[in-house]
Amino acid sequence: MDILIKPTNKTIRASQGSTLLEAFLENGIDISYSCLSGRCGTCRCKIIEGSVSGPSAAEGRLAQHGQFVLACQSRIETDSVIEIPEPDEIITHPTKTLKAEVVSYDELSKDVRRLRLKTNKAFDYSPGQFSNLSFWREDGTRSYSMAGVTEDDTLEFHIRLVPNGRVTSKLDEQMKVGASIKLNGPLGASYLRRKNTDPMLCIATGTGLAPIISIVRGALESGMQNDIHLIFGARTEEDLYGLDYLDRLASGHSNFQYLIALDHTKPNSPHFRGLVTDAIAENFPDLKSWRIYLAGAPAMVEAASLACTKRRANIERIYADAFYPSG
Numbered sequence: 001m002d003i004l005i006k007p008t009n010k011t012i013r014a015s016q017g018s019t020l021l022e023a024f025l026e027n028g029i030d031i032s033y034s035c036l037s038g039r040c041g042t043c044r045c046k047i048i049e050g051s052v053s054g055p056s057a058a059e060g061r062l063a064q065h066g067q068f069v070l071a072c073q074s075r076i077e078t079d080s081v082i083e084i085p086e087p088d089e090i091i092t093h094p095t096k097t098l099k100a101e102v103v104s105y106d107e108l109s110k111d112v113r114r115l116r117l118k119t120n121k122a123f124d125y126s127p128g129q130f131s132n133l134s135f136w137r138e139d140g141t142r143s144y145s146m147a148g149v150t151e152d153d154t155l156e157f158h159i160r161l162v163p164n165g166r167v168t169s170k171l172d173e174q175m176k177v178g179a180s181i182k183l184n185g186p187l188g189a190s191y192l193r194r195k196n197t198d199p200m201l202c203i204a205t206g207t208g209l210a211p212i213i214s215i216v217r218g219a220l221e222s223g224m225q226n227d228i229h230l231i232f233g234a235r236t237e238e239d240l241y242g243l244d245y246l247d248r249l250a251s252g253h254s255n256f257q258y259l260i261a262l263d264h265t266k267p268n269s270p271h272f273r274g275l276v277t278d279a280i281a282e283n284f285p286d287l288k289s290w291r292i293y294l295a296g297a298p299a300m301v302e303a304a305s306l307a308c309t310k311r312r313a314n315i316e317r318i319y320a321d322a323f324y325p326s327g
């Protein structure tokens with residue numbers, strides 16, 4: 001079978017039945033990948049012509065926008081034309097399972113905890129990616145994004161405690177410094193794209209702040225001069241956390257600014273009153289050529305993605321991993 005790769009216009013030969021990823025790697029075509037098992041979405045690419053068998057990678061906001069597939073799971077059926085998105089932004093961090101030790105566990109807000117872990121081996125990831133953490137054997141695995149690596153070289157995660165959640169409702173009582181946790185990662189395709197100067201709009205609700213902080217910090221620490229705007233949405237002031245850190249980032253970097261959007265504000269509150277979609281509508285009339293990073297509940301991701309595309313954002317420059325709440 002002949003596969004024409006866009007945007008490079010290189011044609012490769014591939015055997016019928018092999019996966020797209022196998023064909024790419026055998027022919028020296030670079031593509032982002034990580035888990036090799038259909039879980040992380042990192043190897044997503046787009047079928048322009050021809051057909052492959054395998055699961056669609058198009059969920060929700062992408063479903064209306066062309067045929068996206070996972071290269072590691074899609075088997076070649078015909079001659080095809082395949083587009084590899086952003087070939088200059090390739091990442092390949094193989095997903096690993098590592099042992100990690102709890103270094104600290106503390107309170108960020110009434111229902112958000114900060115967990116710091118030290119892994120037993122080197123762990124590479126791109127800002128914005130996530131891992132699966134297994135706290136104990138039975139049904140104890142949940143997905144959390146890395147908020148970054150701290151000064152003492154530990155990985156930081158933000159965990160929302162869900163009332164009656166099978167795992168998180170027990171954490172305050174059972175999480176102990178020195179405990180061992182299994183970490184499987186990195187996963188996810190919503191990672192920082194570094195090789196561009198496009199303005200960035202980062203939108204987080206709840207503990208979606210963790211990957212968004214990681215992306216903002218990754219961009220600023222690597223010297224990216226892009227204008228970076230963050231909208232952090234919450235229901236009330238009591239649900240906010242991390243503002244000291246955001247203030248420090250904003251005062252140290254003139255290209256970064258953030259605004260808080262609250263469903264309910266107190267009288268004289270300095271914060272924007274409304275949903276993150278209202279904040280987009282009021283502050284960002286034209287998002288053509290922007291990069292948009294979204295992290296939070298699926299309903300927010302869908303609504304914010306729609307609000308951005310209505311303001312001319314390119315759907316293929318909107319990055320978000322699907323997270324479904326689990327306690």
Ligand code: FES
Pocket residue numbers: 032033034035036037038039040041042043044070071072073
């Ligand atoms: Fe294909 Fe993770 S590498 S889905």
